[in-house]
Amino acid sequence: MKLDLITSLYVFMLAAFIGFEVIRRVSPLLHTPLMSLTNALDAIAVVGAIVLAGEHKMGADPKNTMAAVLGTIAIVAATSNIVGGFIITDRMLKMFKSSGPKKP
Amino acid sequence: MNNLMGADTLIEITYLIASALFVLSLKWLSSPATARRGVFAGEAGMALAIAGTLLHKGIVDFRFIAIALVLGTVIGIPLGKVAMTAVPQRTALSHAFGALCVTLVGTAEFYLRAPDITPFMMGVLSMEVILGSLTLTGSLMAAGKLQEVLPQRPITYKGQNFVNLGLLAISIIIAGILVVHPEDMYLFPAMIIIPLIFGVMMIIPIGGADMPTVISLLNSYAGLSAAAMGFVLGSKLLIIAGALDGASGFILSVNMSKAMNRSFSNVLFGAFGQEQPKAAAGEQEARSVKSATPEEAAGILAAASKVVIVPGYGMAVAQAQHKVREMYDLLTKKGVEVTFGIHPVAGRMPGHMNVLLAEADIPYDKLLEMDQVNGDLPQTDVALVIGANDVTNPAARTDASSPIFGMPILDVDKARTVMVIKRSMAAGFAGIDNPLYYLDNTLMLFGDAKNFVGGIVRELSGGDSHG
Numbered sequence: 001m002k003l004d005l006i007t008s009l010y011v012f013m014l015a016a017f018i019g020f021e022v023i024r025r026v027s028p029l030l031h032t033p034l035m036s037l038t039n040a041l042d043a044i045a046v047v048g049a050i051v052l053a054g055e056h057k058m059g060a061d062p063k064n065t066m067a068a069v070l071g072t073i074a075i076v077a078a079t080s081n082i083v084g085g086f087i088i089t090d091r092m093l094k095m096f097k098s099s100g101p102k103k104p
Numbered sequence: 105m106n107n108l109m110g111a112d113t114l115i116e117i118t119y120l121i122a123s124a125l126f127v128l129s130l131k132w133l134s135s136p137a138t139a140r141r142g143v144f145a146g147e148a149g150m151a152l153a154i155a156g157t158l159l160h161k162g163i164v165d166f167r168f169i170a171i172a173l174v175l176g177t178v179i180g181i182p183l184g185k186v187a188m189t190a191v192p193q194r195t196a197l198s199h200a201f202g203a204l205c206v207t208l209v210g211t212a213e214f215y216l217r218a219p220d221i222t223p224f225m226m227g228v229l230s231m232e233v234i235l236g237s238l239t240l241t242g243s244l245m246a247a248g249k250l251q252e253v254l255p256q257r258p259i260t261y262k263g264q265n266f267v268n269l270g271l272l273a274i275s276i277i278i279a280g281i282l283v284v285h286p287e288d289m290y291l292f293p294a295m296i297i298i299p300l301i302f303g304v305m306m307i308i309p310i311g312g313a314d315m316p317t318v319i320s321l322l323n324s325y326a327g328l329s330a331a332a333m334g335f336v337l338g339s340k341l342l343i344i345a346g347a348l349d350g351a352s353g354f355i356l357s358v359n360m361s362k363a364m365n366r367s368f369s370n371v372l373f374g375a376f377g378q379e380q381p382k383a384a385a386g387e388q389e390a391r392s393v394k395s396a397t398p399e400e401a402a403g404i405l406a407a408a409s410k411v412v413i414v415p416g417y418g419m420a421v422a423q424a425q426h427k428v429r430e431m432y433d434l435l436t437k438k439g440v441e442v443t444f445g446i447h448p449v450a451g452r453m454p455g456h457m458n459v460l461l462a463e464a465d466i467p468y469d470k471l472l473e474m475d476q477v478n479g480d481l482p483q484t485d486v487a488l489v490i491g492a493n494d495v496t497n498p499a500a501r502t503d504a505s506s507p508i509f510g511m512p513i514l515d516v517d518k519a520r521t522v523m524v525i526k527r528s529m530a531a532g533f534a535g536i537d538n539p540l541y542y543l544d545n546t547l548m549l550f551g552d553a554k555n556f557v558g559g560i561v562r563e564l565s566g567g568d569s570h571g
Binding site: 005008011012015016018019020022023024025026027028029030031032033034035036037038039040041042043044045046047048049050051052053054055056057058063066067068070071072073074075076077078079080081082083084085086087088089090091092093094095096097098099 | 119122126127130133136137139140142143146150153154156157158160163164165166168169171172175176177179180181183184185186188191194195198199201204205206208209211212215216320323326327330331334337338339340341343344345346347348350352355356446448453455458459462463465467469471
């Protein structure tokens with residue numbers, strides 16, 4: 001599943017344009033949850049770390065051991081971002097209430 | 105063979121769906137009404153992508169993956185449950201974790217592949233580890249300053265910009281050498297260590313008031329480094345997620361810089377603190393200010409028909425948001441129209457004040473942006489400033505010699521009466537004197553924000569029971 005350079009650049013360019021258009025529309029009211037949500041999504045880097053940690057067995061070959069160790073630490077870091085990021089984003093969004101129909 | 109092809113295609117399809125869900129997630133975040141659906145879409149995409157990855161045929165050892173996923177979850181849960189006032193440092197910390205992940209994977213990929221690396225691959229790999237390393241230490245420094253375990257005061261020294269730019273230039277030169285000669289593997293550690301040092305040096309001169317811009321910038325770097333990792337691993341999903349995060353951080357950084365009327369380079373290389381010594385001392389002792397008690401303040405507020413409250417970092421420090429909410433309730437009950445004016449850089453990260461006020465149950469349609477509020481202020485009876493300073497300083501409009509001249513501010517001085525809750529007459533974070541405090545229509549309310557608002561609340565509710 002290797003991509004060639006040009007395809008990668010196309011994907012990056014299109015995603016960046018979509019990102020700009022979508023995120024420009026996010027109300028400043030929600031800029032803190034925006035940051036914590038994008039941070040959680042960014043932690044999708046965990047998929048790279050999983051493959052790295054899984055493909056290399058710890059053992060005799062120092063290169064493989066290094067890859068497995070670094071990959072494992074990377075999974076821990078990314079997973080804590082995923083879990084923490086989603087929890088706190090949802091907690092924040094739950095607090096935003098309109099003064100409209102239901103008032104306590 | 106067929107079977108293997110099938111698994112690969114299935115993995116790619118989960119990534120494709122995850123990418124779509126990520127974009128939808130951000131799209132739904134645009135309004136509070138649909139925002140929680142956005143979080144759900146993000147979670148679904150994430151779960152799908154991780155499940156798909158575990159099908160990867162090359163994975164030979166699941167034990168450490170399982171342990172790492174559990175450990176990450178154990179660390180992540182408390183990080184998701186921090187108090188709302190701690191959100192800025194939590195955010196900085198999570199940028200550091202993201203950058204750590206990216207840097208470690210980049211390092212492993214380099215040693216697995218070198219010296220057999222194409223120039224393009226080495227270029228993006230260098231970008232990945234340079235951005236990752238500097239974001240790692242930079243974010244840790246920012247988190248430390250926000251958590252107040254490190255001195256918050258900007259630290260500046262002669263030749264600082266020269267040192268910082270020099271460190272950055274050296275990292276880029278090393279990257280250049282490695283692109284041409286990937287066999288010079290001994291250079292690689294330097295390409296990590298020097299940006300790590302740069303990250304620290306970059307944040308040393310940053311003061312609290314600049315934190316919103318810096319956190320946004322670090323957010324952007326974290327996203328770009330993840331996108332670079334996507335290039336290295338050939339993962340479209342990662343390129344997309346990184347590009348979205350990078351775009352988000354970039355937009356926020358531009359917003360924050362505009363709201364401070366400063367350029368990126370000025371934030372990073374222009375430490376505000378340097379301007380302090382001249383502005384602070386002297387003359388202001390001579391000028392007189394008027395002050396008022398909670399009783400008087402409550403009387404003025406109760407007699408008003410339109411009140412705008414301008415919160416700042418001081419409100420967060422004093423944890424006054426819940427008392428503010430009680431005051432809001434009492435005033436609203438009396439028929440006073442109360443809204444909140446939120447400056448984009450109020451607090452320590454973008455949107456910080458909105459989250460604190462929402463936590464205190466203030467309806468979000470009362471939280472207005474700067475432009476909306478500035479239109480209203482001339483018709484406002486009372487502008488109540490709680491723990492904000494520089495964002496209300498009229499010198500930004502009038503005094504060309506002021507360091508904040510040109511910065512868009514909330515024009516509270518145009519309201520009929522201005523009341524400012526402040527601990528003392530000490531200058532604000534930027535160390536700039538605020539002429540607002542000496543205006544004829546300004547009343548200073550000296551005291552801790554929480555106690556003072558509490559006093560106003562007591563007075564307002566007392567008045568209720570009498571009448």
